Amino acid sequence: MSEEFKQKLKSYSEGTLSGQEKEEVEREMLKMEAYQEYLEQLTELDDQENSELGRQPLPTEGGLKPGREKKIIRRGKWKARFMNAWTVISAFLILAVVSSIITAVFYSTGERSETYSDVAAAALSVSRPNETVHLSTGQNTFFSMDMNGQVVRTIGDEQVTAGEMSVNMLLGWARLGQIDRLDRNAGNGSIFYYPLNKTINNQGADREEWNRLEQLPEGTVAEATLSLNRLFTVDELLKQFEHRNLQLLWFAVDSGPYVHEAVVTTPLGFPYHPQWRKVDMTVISSETEKRGWFTRTFSSVSQGPSVEEFGDGKLRGDYFMKTLYLLEEHPSITSRVAPFIRLKEAIPYLEKNGIKLYGVVVTGPVKELLKLKEEKWISNLRVGEVRLWNWRDRER
Template sequence: MSCQNMQHQWTKYKDGTLTDAEVEELERHTEECDECMNYLQNLLDEEEIQPVTASSTFDQEKAKRSMIRAKWRQRFTNVLTVLSAFILLWLGGSFLSAIYYSFTPKGEYLRTVDKAAIESALPNIYVQNSRTETKPFFRLQNEYTLYKEIGQEQKSVGQYTFHHLFERVTNVDKNFLNDHYNMKLSFAYPERVKKEKDASFYQKWSNETWGALDQLPEGTVSEIALSFDQAYTMEEIEEKLSSTLSSDISPVWYALDTGYEAKGSDTSNPLVDLTSSFGFPSMLELPFYEEKETFTDEERVVQLLKLLADNERTVQQIRWMNPDELQLTNRYKFVKKNGVKIYGIVLTGPTKELLKLKNEPSITYSSLGEVELWNWFTRPTQGTLH
């Protein structure tokens, strides 16, 4: 049965007494009313339509065309409704994401976490450029360009892209230049050195490093990692270096004693490389906290460990180590209790200047990283085109 509003019109339609104006009204209504369209379909199927008046243009063929148009119009309306709802939902989700990440501290907090996770894991790697993109439905994408310092120049090594849902990292895309990153730097943890049965093991490899520095020409700059006979404070490390090196050479990254370097399933490995080392850059920054607080160098490192412990899932996405061996909370507690102690550093500078550390008695192991042509000078201007 047709809808009640048009019942009288359908009666006149079957009797053939509709005027032209009533025909147009019924046609428009039928295109929009499922009930009337179905009623018309039944009439057509049963061939119950009476001959129309001469003035009427609403004949059977036109009725069929109207019904077809009505069906397509309804389909288009349904598609348009779905698309409109999707667009509104997408815009609403984008607006809510912008509010959530841009107008609250959460966006800055996540960028601080991402940066800390990268720079604490990769010796002499730091984040310089970043790009943030908020996405609908409380998603955030942070893209970071990774650099390392060789001499006085910064060298791009790749990009990390963090994907967040609320405050949870869902994935990290790692894109290194040439699709890989060479692990050339390594450290020797003091306790492992003392337990090594072959006393010449570390000395042998250190001699390789010093020999390479000796063979390199004067006009080069190098990157080396040095390990010490015990963990020292940052001030003690500075004193040792200042007595040998020129004042413009200082550590660019510190290997931090977190109490777990001699533990875990990989204790048979005599070296600590970037798969298991924890440390921090010389220019450690924690933007989320430093807008509100002032830290000493040691307090900033302790806060770094706490930040990592509070965001273990993010650290897991960065690290090449067994998640069970992260022990971030225990590492944080160890550093907070015992203070910031350093067992290794990364230096970069003129090759022959670094060679002066060869006879430093507290150095137990050294490894050679990148070597570049001489760049130990200041340019009036420089930049990069993309």
């Protein structure tokens, strides 16, 4: 604030300014709160001097009435505060509207919303044996989107809720991702032994698990993780279960040297039932219904490629590789859902060596699982979750 303007404010408080000069000063006071605070200090000082001298302030010729200066100051302050608050609120509302439009356009362009949810679901299904999730998406303001869904496991013929999965996106980047499990021990049975590793003696653990299985009531179904005594192709392993009253759930894939060294606790594999994406589906019927003047609803029925129940090993393996390529394209989502899978090592290894399996997760009646004890191609069994009978026979 210049000394010249300070002098004008002092003259204004003393009432010695002309009418035009007073109007100019008042306009400036309404705009600039710093000037108003300075004038308030001057008027308070005058009040203090009058109080000490025991006299009442009197208006001078052409001056303001007592208290008029303070009213103008207060009015100017509140007007300035109101305008500042309104400016901030208006800017926030405009930003919210604009960001909502940009968010909607971004996630709808190129079906990004569906692609991101497919990536998150695929990352779970290839890294967590016998776990799948169907995610719903919700767009927010400020360029973010939430993906949420229930994680389920198959025990017998029952879909069991294992927990909740959520991923938060900021445009194309996954900011947060977590899985909240209902049972912290669920899935701990999904441990495999690599068949070519001769340094691990798992006979004691294997015998204990078979004993546990034998002690379960006959009227129950269970989940079981089976390690194999050699590497199998997908078709070879499928044929081993063709005439058994069991349900295949998940295949553990030999994905590189890092699974050859010890017990495999972070396997990479794929579900028995392929998790087809929208781009893989074929529309077999569609219907458009008009509602109101400008509203139409579109519905369609789609189906994925047909897969032989105990065959089509190449189709299954090719789709698994296609899924890994998709995960590689979206590292931020993959790392949030499955930070322990090593795609940079696994993909080149699989491209060179092909799809070979060293383990499988199955479910079915306890009595049917016990029949596998005599099979020489099974090197180890671990019992997972157990449920009361809920089974539809599959044996042919």
